[in-house]
Amino acid sequence: TTGKPKGVMIEHHGVLNRLQWMQQRYQVGERDVILQKTPFTFDVSVWELFGWATVGASVCLLIPGGEKSPERILETIGRYGVTRTHFVPTMLPAFLDYAEQQPEHELAEQTASLVLVSASGEALPQQHVSRFYQTFGRLNGAGLVNLYGPTEATVEVSYFDCEPDRAYAAIPIGKPVRNTRLYILKEGTEQLQPVGVAGELCIAGVQVARGYLNRPELTAEKFTADPFVAGERMYRTGDLARWMP
Structure with missing residues (x-):
């Protein structure tokens, strides 16, 4: 983002919902090793820092600055048997570039443990998905999931499981995570848009934050009453989206 950083007041039940959804949807268990490589100033680190602990899994801490080194990431995955990791879409192609330069049998050994890679923080280009499955899908069957969400709704609120043999x-x-509602509203109104028609994406449910720290006017502007569920609020993202047919 740009400008002066804003403090967002996230509630514990929102974090727990996000963690438990991920664990249940993607069957995270005690045999998993989650790579913690995201700086704690970035909200994606919440899953890496806490997601392993509630199911008895393990966490592998990448050395400081290692998130910028594809070589270090790949070496760490292989050495510690990492099963799940995350990439910002701009870093994913750099990792793929390095991985594709490795002998295939060595790459297969280093990534044999890898089960799932998630991407969020930016739009995920289609070519990254194709390259991922060409590189890793055929070696070990690892999957790629695209996640979306703002900090104001506890990191991520929707998911899309990318398929290896599909052109996009x-x-x-994708779809909302559990206990979350996504509305597509006509800009400046509370009118739901029809399928296929773009509008402002608004988020409701347990992951919606209390608001901005010490910014009551901005909180009132962005966090408004949910017009479809009495007594609840929604966050107006300002992002344009549409429901696919």
């Missing part, structure tokens, strides 16, 4: 014009942000 654009990678969707």
